[in-house]
Structure formats: structure tokens, C-alpha cells
Amino acid sequence: MLALPHTFDFEGNAVRWGRLGRGPPLVCVHGTPFSSQVWRRIVPHLTDRRTVYFYDLLGYGQSEMKAGQDVSLGVQNRVLAALFGEWGLDRPDVVAHDFGGATVLRGHFLDGLQYASLTIFDAVALAPWGSPFVQHVRQHEAAFAGMPAYMHRALLEAYLQTAAYGTLPAQTLEIYCAPWTGEIGQPAFYRQIAQMDQAYTDEIAPLLGPMGCPVRVLWGQQDTWIPAAQGEALASLISGADCSHVPGAGHLVQEDRPEAIVAAVLDQIATGDAA
Numbered sequence: 001m002l003a004l005p006h007t008f009d010f011e012g013n014a015v016r017w018g019r020l021g022r023g024p025p026l027v028c029v030h031g032t033p034f035s036s037q038v039w040r041r042i043v044p045h046l047t048d049r050r051t052v053y054f055y056d057l058l059g060y061g062q063s064e065m066k067a068g069q070d071v072s073l074g075v076q077n078r079v080l081a082a083l084f085g086e087w088g089l090d091r092p093d094v095v096a097h098d099f100g101g102a103t104v105l106r107g108h109f110l111d112g113l114q115y116a117s118l119t120i121f122d123a124v125a126l127a128p129w130g131s132p133f134v135q136h137v138r139q140h141e142a143a144f145a146g147m148p149a150y151m152h153r154a155l156l157e158a159y160l161q162t163a164a165y166g167t168l169p170a171q172t173l174e175i176y177c178a179p180w181t182g183e184i185g186q187p188a189f190y191r192q193i194a195q196m197d198q199a200y201t202d203e204i205a206p207l208l209g210p211m212g213c214p215v216r217v218l219w220g221q222q223d224t225w226i227p228a229a230q231g232e233a234l235a236s237l238i239s240g241a242d243c244s245h246v247p248g249a250g251h252l253v254q255e256d257r258p259e260a261i262v263a264a265v266l267d268q269i270a271t272g273d274a275a
Contacts, residue, residue: 001175002040002054004062008086010079014064017055017083021047024116025089026265028054029080031098031124032192033160034252035061037175038097041258042265049269053087057099061179065188073099073124073200077106081113091116091213093272095265097254099124102201105238109207117268118211118238121218121261122226122251125234126205127198129226133159134193141194145187152186153177165222165250172255208237214271215239216264220249220256 004016018036020043028039036054043052056063058079059071080103084092094115096104101123107113137144144152156177161168168176180189215238219231228245235243244264249256 002036002043004036004054004056008055008083010058010082013058013066013069015055015058015079015083016062017053019051019053020044021049021051023048023050025087025092026050026052026269027084027089027092027094028052029094029096029100029103030054030057030060031096031100031122032057032060032196033180033189034098034176035179037061038252038254039095042095042254042261045262046265046269049266049273050093053083053089053092055083057103059188059192065179065184065191067187067191069191070195071188071192072195072197073102073106074197076103077111080104080107081111084113090114093117093119093265093269095119095261096123097121098251101125105208106200106204108211109204115211115213117214117216117272119216119218119261119265119268120234120238121246121253121264122220122223122231123217123234124226125201125208126230127202129198129201129230130196131225134196137190137193138196141190145190149181149186152189153181156180156189163225163250163252165220165248165256168252168255208234210240211238214268216241216268217243218246218253218260218264219243220251220253221245221247222249223251225251
């Protein structure tokens with residue numbers, strides 16, 4: 001498990017983060033409904049070449065969760081920009097997944113964040129996105145937030161399992177379920193779903209283009225959350241290379257094929273260090 005011993009105050013909200021390794025900076029940005037623990041099998045392979053920063057998105061994982069909180073994509077890029085300032089980063093390498101993809105794209109095109117390289121995979125970036133489950137929860141947030149804990153847990157585990165191509169072990173499910181349980185976690189889970197809004201990706205869609213750094217787009221070939229065609233479309237807009245399909249991987253590539261992400265990031269690093 002990755003330790004997040006540091007706390008950053010963002011507009012009165014506690015954001016937890018951690019750092020490992022040595023060398024130039026690299027930032028990992030996770031997606032929904034996960035936490036920075038998605039990087040626990042990735043980060044150890046990068047720390048001999050990079051100082052790796054990771055954090056839990058506002059309202060996720062170990063970061064603060066509270067009623068009335070804005071945890072939408074509209075705030076996450078501002079959190080990222082504030083963390084860049086806190087960490088004193090200029091052009092780090094960046095790795096992003098799912099909502100993390102939307103966050104780093106919004107950070108670049110709206111907030112002017114610059115990256116040395118970007119490895120982005122199975123990203124929420126282009127319309128349409130949002131499953132029928134998401135649409136239903138958005139209409140009935142209070143009912144879901146108040147359901148009995150055992151029903152919530154069963155729904156949560158079933159939902160998480162659909163993110164992976166292979167069967168997630170009980171220990172892995174516990175890692176991802178734990179933050180979303182209890183009196184604070186359960187309503188927080190439905191809060192972040194209720195605030196999912198395609199308007200935040202539509203806002204940057206006309207801006208998508210070359211980013212001034214090497215961009216690598218990967219996609220789980222068996223991703224049932226966001227089809228691989230979305231990856232191909234995204235690559236055509238922001239990368240000079242085709243989307244790389246990862247066989248044997250669903251949406252949660254970090255669990256299905258972590259070695260594919262490690263290889264892609266190390267390739268980006270090697271290319272940048274040789275330049």
C-alpha cells in the first residue's frame with residue numbers, strides 16, 4: 001500500500017498525498033471510483049528514475065469527504081494546479097487514468113499546466129461517457145446514499161468488478177471499497193457520481209490538440225466502461241502516435257496489466273532523458 005503522510009489544504013478541504021523516489025518529478029493522477037492505491041503496483045518500478053508524487057482526488061480515498069463538497073471535474077483540475085504550486089513543479093512527467101485523464105487535460109488546456117510527457121489511458125475525455133448506472137444514481141442520489149450498508153457494499157463490489165477484465169481478488173476489492181463505506185464514505189460515493197457531468201469534458205473538447213510534449217495513449221482492449229474507439233479518437237487529437245491497445249485488460253489496466261503501464265511510462269522517461 002502507498003502511504004499518504006502529507007496533507008494539503010485546498011480551500012478548506014484536506015487533500016492527502018505522498019512522494020517516493022529520486023530524480024525528476026512524475027505525477028500520478030487516479031480516476032473514479034478509485035484512489036491513489038491504483039498506483040501501488042506501478043510506482044515501485046519508477047522510483048529509481050523519478051520522484052513520484054501521488055494523491056487522492058478531493059473527496060476520494062484518504063482525502064476529505066464531507067456533505068456539500070464540490071468533488072466534480074470542475075474542481076479537480078484546480079486542485080492539481082494548486083498541488084503543482086505546493087510541490088514547486090514546472091514540467092513533470094504525468095501519468096493519468098479515467099477522471100485523472102480529464103483532470104490533467106483540463107489542467108493543461110484551462111490552467112496552463114505544462115508536462116514533460118503524458119501517459120494517459122482509459123481516460124474520461126470525450127463524449128459520450130457515463131453508464132446507465134451513473135445516470136440513474138444522478139437522479140436518485142439520496143435514495144442510494146441512504147440504503148442499508150450491506151446492500152451498498154454488494155452494489156459497490158459488483159460495480160468495481162466490472163472495471164476489470166480479470167476477477168479482482170477480495171483483498172483488492174477491499175482496497176477500493178474501504179474508502180466508500182461507513183457513515184462518511186457511503187454518501188461520498190454517491191456524491192461523486194451525482195456530480196459527474198459531461199459538461200466538464202465538453203468544455204475542453206474544442207481545445208484538444210498537440211500538448212507540447214510527448215503523449216502516449218493506451219487503452220484496455222476489453223474496457224467495457226469506455227470503448228477503445230474513444231482512445232483512438234483521443235490519440236488522434238493529442239498524440240502524434242496511434243492509441244496502443246492493451247490485450248487482456250479492461251478499464252482498470254492497473255490491476256489487469258500493470259506491466260503495460262510501467263513499460264509505457266519507462267519508455268516515455270527514457271525518451272525524455274535521452275533528449
